[in-house]
Amino acid sequence: MRKASGMRLTNRLVAFVTVIVICAMFVIFIGGAVSFRKLGQDYLTHYLDGVVEVIDQEMADPQGAQSLSRWLPKLLKASNVMELEVSSEAGVIYSFKGLQTLNDPSILYRSRYELQHNPGYFVDMKSIPPYTEFTYSIGAMSSISLAIAIIIVGLIWGMDWLRRQLLGSELLEHRGRMILAGRVEENEIGDEREWPATASLALDKMIAELKDARQERSRFDTFIRTHTFLDQLTGAANRVMFDSRLQSMLQDQETHGAVILVRIADWEELLAEKGKEEADELIQDVGGILSNLVQRYPDTVLARYFDAEFAILLGQQSVKEVKQFANTMMNALDRLSPPTPLDKENWCHIGVTSWVSGERRGRIMDEADMALRSAQLQGTNGWFAFKKDQQVEDARGSVRWRTLLDSIFSSGGPLLYQQPVIMADGTTLHRELLSRIRDENGMLIKASRFLSAVEQVGFNARMDQQVISKTLNMLRNEPVEDALSVNVSVEALLDKAFVKWLRDELLQTPRTVLNRLSFEIPESGLVKHLDAIRPVARILVGLGCKLVVDQAGRTIVSTHYIKDIKVDIIKLHRGLVREIDLRQENQLFVRSMLGVCADSAVQVVAVGVENQNEWQVLKQLGVKGGQGRYFAAELSLEKPESPRKQK
Known part of the structure; x- marks a missing residue:
């Protein structure tokens, strides 16, 4: 199956020709610059040799040596010599220092000469290099300028002709x-x-x-989910989805992050003076900038919280990383030119607060609002962070993560835990394998903490390769009665070398083993790279493995992939499941997802079920199975070890 090219044909040809021409011009420019510099250096050396020869001859004559101070300064000034010393072993005989000032004395050319007619005497000079004070001259560089102009005109004409031919x-x-x-x-x-x-x-x-x-049902389903959780103007999440996701993350164990509020000042005045259309354009510009900036962070929620206020939820990020992100965001927003009556120097303010699991959502939003008000009091565009007594600091950078992960991979790979998926009738659908690693101090780190670092250092394929190898060994050699499900990242599936290795491994595995193996792919990455992942998914299904779409509902995406590729199971994101008995909007989302899967054999499973109330509502909605602490805790598949701390 072919996949869409990342660059258009015309852009490829234009880029190729442009790079060739620019490289040729660059080589010519470098060669000319080196030649000019060499010629100037040779000229200066030759000129200074003449000055030293005159000094040598005059010093050989007793009367000439006495008159050095009378005629030599004029010669040195005309020769752009800044400093000169005539010395011998006995000391300095004559010294000259020009009165001209230089911004950068380090550019001076230093030279030392030994006088031929006066053995034992030396001349030390510091002179201004050639072409230092010269500027570009059209007359002197007319030939080169004309040649460059002709090349540029020809390049533009050629590119235009090529575009017209391939229109x-x-x-x-x-x-x-x-x-x-x-x-x-x-x-x-x-x-x-x-x-x-x-x-x-x-x-x-x-x-x-x-x-x-x-089918009309599919269109209606997309309409419901979009209008329930997305802002129609910017395409970002709305307040309902933001509050739901924040509450869900706060209830998870061992999580932390930050909430950032971005507010546009004098919004009412802008609406009254310019109207809704121009105000909406500003909102779209700000939303586009924020959307591009949050792409680098996983599990990030960008929402239009109020008419003139955006909210950003960053998960598993340290205080240092959040501050860097706030600075980057402020610099990007400063480049916008807001319409009047907004003051360009005081129209945008940012409030930042950190959070850890267990805190109250209302308190966190109040802290972010107080930080935002403090930023407004500064009277200029800027951001302010709410100071808290306890803040999560993760000093481990990419280098330390790389070192830790290298040691993990060389010592047998990550630790594996398992958690079953229980169907409504009490049977076990499969057991999902969850990765854990131990840091330098032996503390256990969950996947939610290290997966972002794995992606940052580019170890997705290595991590997934080791986990899949362990899973296949368990299925082949150990009496595993239940089926196993393993998570695989989208980045690994985009790696051709990894896909080739995975195909070869599965081809060497009996089909009876493959029938008990499932691969879980995140929904957002699957939809984003559907063209590239579609052939890989068909290989997995064709070999007898089951395909599971994980984290469904974490972002609002089209569900056409359900019919495009053969999906066996869809796992709802834990943010939709958490307290679903109290959240009507989440129930509406689950109903729409079940409606999409109604005419297919896809089974919908809820992840993160914590109590009886959640499970009862999910069963009433039509969910086929559940996974979470309500059914069973995560259990290690490794050999028993002495208990250690969990990080």
């Missing part, structure tokens, strides 16, 4: 990208200039048939 294929490719992005309705009929024409007509026909085959 038809560009239009067809753009249309294909829009369709892959889900914008089918806007691209039902192609442009007449699309080429090849047969491919364009075939695409028109397929889209028309697909539109007729769509």
Whole structure:
């Protein structure tokens, strides 16, 4: 199965030609600069040799040596010599120092000469290098300037000609990208200039048939989830989803992070003076900047909390990392030019507070609001962090994480824990394998703490390879009655070397073993890289493994992947399950997900079930199974060891 190219054909050709031309110009420029420098250095050396020869000859004459102080300063000043000393073993005979000031004395050219006619005497000089005080001159550089101008004009003309020739294929490719992005309705009929024409007509026909085959239930489901949890203007989460996710993370054990509030000042005045349309444009600009910045952090929620206020939830990030993120965010927002009546120097303020599991959501939001008000009192664009007595500091950087993970991989890989998925009838669907590692002090670290570091140092494929190898060994050699499920990252599935290794390993495994193996893929990454993961998913399913989509509902994405690839199980994100008996909006989301899977054989499983009330509501909604502490705790598959602290 082919996957969509990451760069358009025209951009490839334009980039290739541009890089070649720029490299050629760069080589010529470097060569010319080196030549100019060499010529100037040779000229200066030759000139200074002449000055030293004159001094040597004059010092050989007793009368000439006495008149050095009369004529030599003029010669040195005309020769751009800043300092000169004539010395011997007895001491300094003559010294000269110019009155001209330099901003950077380190650029001076230093030289030392021994006088031929006066043995034992030396001349030390510091002179200004050539071309130091010269600026660009059109007259002197006219030939090079003209050549560069001709090259640039020719390059622009050539690129324009190339784009015009490939316009038809560009239009067809753009249309294909829009369709892959889900914008089918806007691209039902192609442009007449699309080429090849047969491919364009075939695409028109397929889209028309697909539109007729769509079910109203799917469209209604997407509508419900989008309007329940997303802000319609920016596409970010709304307040309902933010509060639900924050409450869920606070109830998890051993979690920490930060809440950041971004508020636009004088919002009411802007609405009254400029109107809603221009105010919405500012909101979209701010939302776009924040959305791009939060992409680098996993498990991050960006929400439009109020009309002129955004909220960001960062999980498992240290105070140092949060402060760096706040500075980056403030610098990015400073580059915006807000419309009047907003003051460019005092229109955006940020409040930051940290949190740990067990705190109250209302208190955290109050702390973030107080920090935001403190930032507003400063009278300029800026951010302020709420000072708390206890803050989580993780001093382990990427280098220490890399060292720790290297030692883990070389000593047998991560530790494996298991937790069963129990169906409504009491049977066990499978047991999910969970990774743990021990740090330098022997403290146990959960996957939620180290997976972001694994991604940061690029060890996703190595981590997944070791976990899968251990899982296959257990299935082959140990009497495991239940099926096992193993998590695999999207980054690993995008690695061709890892996919090749995984395929070869599975081909060497009996099908009876593979039928008891499931692979769990995060929903957000699966949808984002669906074209690249689709062939890998088909290989796994074709070999007899089951495909599980994990963390469903963590982000609002299209559910067309359910019918695009053969998904066996969908696991709801624990944020939807937590206190679902008290949250009607989460129940609505689960109902819509179950509606999407109603006409298929996909089983929906809830993760993070903690009590009887949650499980009863989930069963009433139609969820087939559950996983969490309500059913069984996480148990180690390793050999028993002496109890240690858990981090």
